[in-house]
Amino acid sequence: MKARILLPFPILLSALLPSLGGCAKYDPEVSNGNSGNGASTALVSTPLSAMPAGPAAPPASAEPPPAPTSAGPLASVVHPALLDVANAKEQAPEVFKAKFTTAKGDFVIEVHRDWAPNGADRFYNLVKSGFFDDTRFFRNVPKFMVQFGISGDPKVAAVWQNANIQDDPVKQSNKLGFVTFAQTSMPNSRSTQVFINTADNTRLDPAKFAPFGQVIKGMTVVEALYNGYGESPNQGLIQSRGNAYLDAQFPLLDGTKHAEIVK
Secondary structure: OOOOEOEOOOOOHHHHHHHOOOOOOOEOOOOOOOOOOOOOOOOOEOOHHHOOOOOOOOOOOOOOOOOOOOOOOOOOOOOHHHHOHHHOOOOOOOEEEEEEEEOOEEEEEEEEOOOOHHHHHHHHHHHHHOOOOOEEOOEEEOOOEEEEOOOOOHHHHHHHOOOOEOOOOOOOOOOOOEEEEOOOOOOOOEOOOEEEEOOOOHHHHHHOOOEEEEEEEOHHHHHHOOOOOOOOOOHHHHHHHOHHHHHHHOOOOOEEEEEEEEO
């Protein structure tokens, strides 16, 4: 799973790096980039003046967190689609709702397949297979977006790392409450990471970030999710070490207890 970031205006990466406070690159697999960890990052569509610096990411020389002592929460019972992407090809209904349960409360995303059919289908299969259960909202930049969608189980994350889908044309705008897949600067790079816009981010539209849904209930829950770590969690380490890394280094992060398709 590639690290992702957002950038609506074309900004040279060389000019961007000194201003990101430890984030090597930006994009909404909306990311913190933290280069050098095997995760490729994309640019994030947002002007420098609108990018909060956030806490610096842990330096590469920092002592790594302890290795997981168990196989993780998904080890005993795993939906087949989580370990074989070929099993996650069901076409989504034209309109459906997904409820996310968190410690801060529930929120509901309504998905419209005609907005972004490839994104809607992927999201539908991820929710149905339990992919988002026991995952963390690992990137939260106030007045910008909340990003999630890296599995807490490294075995599952490895399966989905390069399971990309084709791009969708942008038919809706990245307004407050709209939900979009993160992506790198490369074409057809969307996989499992998703972000919820917590501000009007219409500047992302020209960068081909195609919303597929909208939070229709519980936006106050989304806005209450812990944002004190900003860009610090390293996406490469989330992918390779899962929740063991996040729980040890970023214990205050909120997460999804369960996600399900609802009527």
